[in-house]
Amino acid sequence: MAEQARDERFDHLFASTVRDRLDGGRYGGSASPAAEDAVPLTYGFPYPESFPTAELVAATETVLEEEAADVLQYGGGEYAERLHDGLLAREHDRGIDASREELIVTNGATYALDAIASTFVDPGDEVLVESPTFVWSLSVLDNRGAELTGVALDDNGLDPDALEATLEAREAAGEPTPKLLYTIPEFQNPTGATLTRERRERVLELAAEYDFLIVADDAYGELRFAGESPPPLAAMDDSGRVIRVGTVSKTIAPGVRTGWIVAAEPLAEQIGTMVAGGTNTFTQSVLGRYIDAGHYGPTLERLLDGYEKRRDAMLDALERHLPAGSSWTEPEGGFFLWVTLPEGVDAEEMLPLAAEEGVTYLPGERFFVDDSGRGTRSARLSFSHCSPAELDEGIAALARATERYLD
């Protein structure tokens, strides 16, 4: 079948970042083979029963009954304001004292990152990212023309020695130091790693020394079901260099598409000017009422239980099914773990075979900003979405695919 030619009539009118990638994105996509019967370990979807549906129905009824004329209007009313209060209270519980002026509620965390990138990144500016890191964030930073440089990460999170070496090398070469470091310090996507307290201190010191800002994407921090959390970077910082990004996608539901930014006032003020358009005050009001009615904490408790069971099921299945030469991370929270398959496996190349055997995943190399071949043997596995029984089936299928591939 002949493929239809791309319509190129308007190509010259695109902005340069768009023109540069007309033949395909610069970074690994999240496309996955269509495999209806395969167990999907691909995406970071919450499990279907996790959603507090009845509570959201009740909250919607309440806010529309009590203040529809504000809820549905530009700007919102009392309940939208209570969402702000509720988020500030949760930040406070994490050790972060932010004022109302330092909080910006956004249409989701990815859009929050886009607004931050728009505020700081001129095309060609250097931004440091973890290597590997969340592919979608790479695309967002790329949209704003950022030049991305990866910094190595291990089981203890971002490696401050590697970070320092990168910064020193740039300085020695007379290159400008980066404006931003984008990091996911808690239950990192894709590895599940959490940055240790000692490393947090070093990262903050380096930010001051080399004069950059830290964008801390904290999508998973509240989802710790075992162990102890180090304080968030922002709670350890008094310089105002840490910009936090949060979301309720993992603690309430992705569909309500609500995230936030906490940043020092001079930064928040300018980020606010780059947020295009108003926010969804209908949803904000529903969430404000939801939090006000006391549902946030109990739902989170229930989710921790659900995610811990799923992580346990996946770890157990990995132990029982995977061939010798495999290894994996053992995160104490979040949605993902990072598996490394035996020598000789190319997880990207193996993906169609895996789908045939009954499992899909995101190949590791897609999460790296360069083509150094790191991650070739690895994959991100999501334990958030499937039932424990499905997770077992999925890992068994991964084991079969690996054995067939190596055979």
Next chain:
Amino acid sequence: MAEQARDERFDHLFASTVRDRLDGGRYGGSASPAAEDAVPLTYGFPYPESFPTAELVAATETVLEEEAADVLQYGGGEYAERLHDGLLAREHDRGIDASREELIVTNGATYALDAIASTFVDPGDEVLVESPTFVWSLSVLDNRGAELTGVALDDNGLDPDALEATLEAREAAGEPTPKLLYTIPEFQNPTGATLTRERRERVLELAAEYDFLIVADDAYGELRFAGESPPPLAAMDDSGRVIRVGTVSKTIAPGVRTGWIVAAEPLAEQIGTMVAGGTNTFTQSVLGRYIDAGHYGPTLERLLDGYEKRRDAMLDALERHLPAGSSWTEPEGGFFLWVTLPEGVDAEEMLPLAAEEGVTYLPGERFFVDDSGRGTRSARLSFSHCSPAELDEGIAALARATERYLD
């Protein structure tokens, strides 16, 4: 009281568009004096009773009862898809045959414009706008580094002669022609003017001749309560050069923060890559159900009646109260009219006095991209928000302020 100094520690880290306007925005803001007792003719808010509250409650209950696991998940389910079907059907009724691939649902129309600007505008690129035009759109285009040039507009909308003269002059000077023309063809914000059919044809011809795209912001087109609409630009175009922006903010409610883009597929495909993050599938599902249940048309009929009454009340009050030497537009739909006060009035300077007398508005000069002083005597008046009795009070206050100012 000493004003606190701005914290300038991080100024050097901002992107250049942000740095360039640290001392204040380049375009007129929408700030208005605090005047609690004044009649607000300032903002384009729908009137409170316009909202279909009961229908939205019912729609929320239905979608969460029938498919909560999809509604609250990434991607959405059947009802989010029905919103797409419903919007395509409404576009079809306006004469536009768009495919599913040519429709992008966004978190509101302003964000839609931001995604379009991000797709086409490199910093320094020329973008043409109507003069006057919607201030918030100016900020969004400015955020993406656009150089804005105003094109004159009169009671029949954008002036094609002025447009052609601008394009010819640029070409003669060896300057690049603009990539985009941003226009509000229906019940323009701020003037209420609608582009005539003949002018639409000329604008389309000029787009082909000078090779630019037209962004047609159609926030108000469905709100015609008198007269006949010319076809939308996209319905008259077969070149694929028209990008439409729509919103339900004026036909359902601003708080649900949902807009859309319709563009030819090669454009839509790239715009889609610049839309950061997912959309609010909770809200989309509610709106999909709302449309599916047949509420869109009947609500719109009710709103037309409400807005026509308000426009009539405002026209009547202008006639009765304003001093000789005043004039105003008489739009057949939308939210706004444009008043021009007698010689000697500076509407910006008069605003505090007007607030004292009991009315607020947005001064005309804020809607112009240059400082040519056009609009000094003018103001945008919104008839969408207040009751007919309040509108009368507000215009009486405007008349008193004008007389005191000129006295």
